Structures are given as structure tokens and as C-alpha cells.
Amino acid sequence: MKKWNFRKLGRLFLGLAVIIGAIISVLTLTGTNEILRKYLAGVFIFIISIGMALYQGESDLNLDMAPESGANLVTVIRVIDGDSIIVDRDIEVRLIGIDAPESGECFFQESRDALIELINGKNVELKKDISGMDDFGRLLRYVFLPSDSEYEDAIFVNQYLLEQGYADVLPLGQDMAYRRFLTSSRNQAITKRKGIWEACENQEEKAETIFPLEKNNSPIDSKCLIKGNISEHGYGKTYFSPGDPNYESVKISFNKGEQYFCTKEEAEAAGYKKASTSY
Numbered sequence: 001m002k003k004w005n006f007r008k009l010g011r012l013f014l015g016l017a018v019i020i021g022a023i024i025s026v027l028t029l030t031g032t033n034e035i036l037r038k039y040l041a042g043v044f045i046f047i048i049s050i051g052m053a054l055y056q057g058e059s060d061l062n063l064d065m066a067p068e069s070g071a072n073l074v075t076v077i078r079v080i081d082g083d084s085i086i087v088d089r090d091i092e093v094r095l096i097g098i099d100a101p102e103s104g105e106c107f108f109q110e111s112r113d114a115l116i117e118l119i120n121g122k123n124v125e126l127k128k129d130i131s132g133m134d135d136f137g138r139l140l141r142y143v144f145l146p147s148d149s150e151y152e153d154a155i156f157v158n159q160y161l162l163e164q165g166y167a168d169v170l171p172l173g174q175d176m177a178y179r180r181f182l183t184s185s186r187n188q189a190i191t192k193r194k195g196i197w198e199a200c201e202n203q204e205e206k207a208e209t210i211f212p213l214e215k216n217n218s219p220i221d222s223k224c225l226i227k228g229n230i231s232e233h234g235y236g237k238t239y240f241s242p243g244d245p246n247y248e249s250v251k252i253s254f255n256k257g258e259q260y261f262c263t264k265e266e267a268e269a270a271g272y273k274k275a276s277t278s279y
Contacts, residue, residue, distance in 0.1 A: 073123035073146070082111030082167050084138070085119070087126075094138040095158050096129055096175050097182045100167040106200035111166040119145055119157060129175035142178065162186040165195020168203075188249050191216075216251040217258075224262035227252050228272045238275040239267040246275070 074087040082100025085093050100115075101108040126141040134140055143157040158178070161167045163185040190197045190204060197203055219225055227240045227250050239261060240247045252258045261267040264274070 073125055075123050076119045076121060079112060079116045079120050081108065082115050082161060085115070085143070087124070092136075092138045093126065093141050093143070094134055094136075095161070096131070096140050096142050096173070097170055097178060098158050098161055098167040099170040100161065101196065101200075106203075107166070107196045110195070110199075111161070114164065114166045115157075115161065118155070118160065119143070124157070125154070129177045131173055131175050140173075140175065158182060159185050163189055163194075165189040165192075165197050168196065187251075191249060191251075217254045219252075219260040221260070221262065224260045226261040226264065226267055228259045228261055228267055228270065229275075230256055230258050237270075237272045239264070239272040240275050244275060 074091075076085050076087055077090070078086040080086065080092070081103065083095045083098050085095075087093055100111045122145060125144040125146060126139070127144065128141060131140045145155040145157055147154050156178075159182055162169065162182055167186075169183050169186045189195060225242050227247065228237065229240065229250050229252065230237050240250050241264065252260065259270075261270070261272075268274075
């Protein structure tokens with residue numbers, strides 16, 4: 001039985017118990033209908049027992065359906081497609097914020113195979129956002145693959161699939177913790193023509209109707225190619241010279257106040273700092 005069914009039935013039975021309890025109190029105060037009082041008392045005890053059992057059932061269901069993050073990892077038993085997996089206790093998990101091709105659609109098999117290679121049979125960590133489950137009873141989670149080395153970061157699986165072009169962003173829902181980051185990763189895949197963005201027709205036109213691509217203004221002067229970027233992730237104002245790491249993926253939007261510079265000195269005079277190689 002679904003979680004919301006337990007909750008509704010539990011409240012219904014406990015509500016009936018309150019009503020019957022009130023009737024018994026009135027009969028006791030008036031000293032009438034002793035037989036009816038005994039009958040109602042039996043019904044009262046029965047309803048209370050059922051109500052408590054239902055609430056306990058809800059608690060047990062919560063325990064079964066939420067292998068949460070932290071030190072507790074779950075094992076990926078099976079990959080359904082590029083955005084859905086089965087983990088311990090036969091629980092289905094839908095990856096938040098991404099939309100991989102469905103069966104029969106362009107790049108379905110490639111997307112599914114990529115997720116199989118990345119996490120099938122491995123232990124992963126699940127992280128919850130606002131939503132707990134979708135309308136199909138699947139857990140909604142961000143999925144992280146822990147690193148085998150203390151010197152490497154865990155792989156954010158949702159982001160990886162977008163960055164490599166195996167999925168598009170899913171705009172629906174209230175889960176916003178990584179929304180901007182995921183959208184940026186998807187836009188990078190479009191720019192580099194990866195995965196579905198190269199193999200599938202009309203995919204980019206469809207993407208524009210979901211989340212518009214980041215604007216990328218071209219330099220006014222072909223000799224002034226240093227990009228002055230204003231970060232949305234707290235890095236401040238940085239500049240990238242041709243040949244720098246990430247230069248090709250950095251987009252310039254004049255509407256945001258970003259600009260091109262002819263020299264590094266010009267960029268620094270405008271308050272921009274040289275981007276580190278790790279950014």
C-alpha cells in the first residue's frame with residue numbers, strides 16, 4: 001500500500017475514534033445507555049488499534065523506501081534506462097533534474113549503456129531535495145558515485161549524464177538545489193555537440209523550448225579575444241585567454257555586463273582576475 005494511503009486511513013480511523021470517544025463521554029456524564037456505552041467502548045478500542053497499526057505501517061514504509069545518504073550507501077541492482085535505476089530492496093530511483101531518451105527514441109541505448117557502465121553493481125549515495133517521490137512511487141534523488149581515491153571527488157551522476165550528452169534537463173518540479181549547475185552542464189554538452197546533441201535531429205530546437213541556451217556574444221573586434229566572465233557560482237570576475245583551460249566553454253553575455261578585452265592588462269584594470277586552471 002502506498003504511503004499516502006496509510007496516512008489517509010490512519011487519520012480516518014483516528015478521527016472516528018475521537019467522535020466515538022466524545023459520544024462515550026456524553027453518555028457517561030448523563031449516566032444513560034450503559035449497554036450502548038459498552039458497545040461503543042469496544043468499537044473505540046478496535047478503531048484506536050487499527051489507527052495505530054496504520055501509522056506504524058506508514059513508519060515502516062518510510063524506513064523501507066528511504067535508503068538515505070551519508071555513510072549509508074545502496075547498491076545499484078539494475079539500470080532501467082538513462083535516468084532510472086533499481087537499488088537495494090528492489091526500490092526504483094528516478095534521477096532528479098534529467099530526462100534521458102525513452103525506449104525507441106534516439107540515443108536510448110547509448111544513454112542506458114553509459115549509466116550501466118558507470119554505476120551498475122556499484123555502491124552509490126542518494127541525496128534528497130524537496131520532492132520525495134514522484135507520481136509513480138519512485139524515489140526522486142541525486143545520485144553520487146563515491147571515489148576510490150581520497151584525492152578525487154565523487155562523481156555527480158546526474159550532472160555527468162548531462163555533461164556527456166546522454167540526457168537533457170528536466171524543467172518540471174520544485175527541486176532546485178542543483179538546477180543552475182545541471183543546466184550549465186547540459187549547455188556545455190550542446191556547445192561541444194556531445195551525445196544526443198550531435199546524433200539526434202531537432203534536439204537543440206527542442207532544448208530551446210525547455211531551457212533557453214546561455215547567450216554567447218561574439219567579440220566586436222577580432223583582435224580582442226580575452227573573455228571577461230562574471231561567475232554565477234561565486235568566483236567573481238575572471239578572464240580567460242585563448243588556450244586557457246575552459247576557454248572554449250566560457251560564454252560571454254553582454255547583457256550580464258561581460259565583455260571581451262584586447263590585453264590582460266586591460267582586463268585586470270577592469271577588475272577581472274586571471275582564471276585558475278582548476279576553474
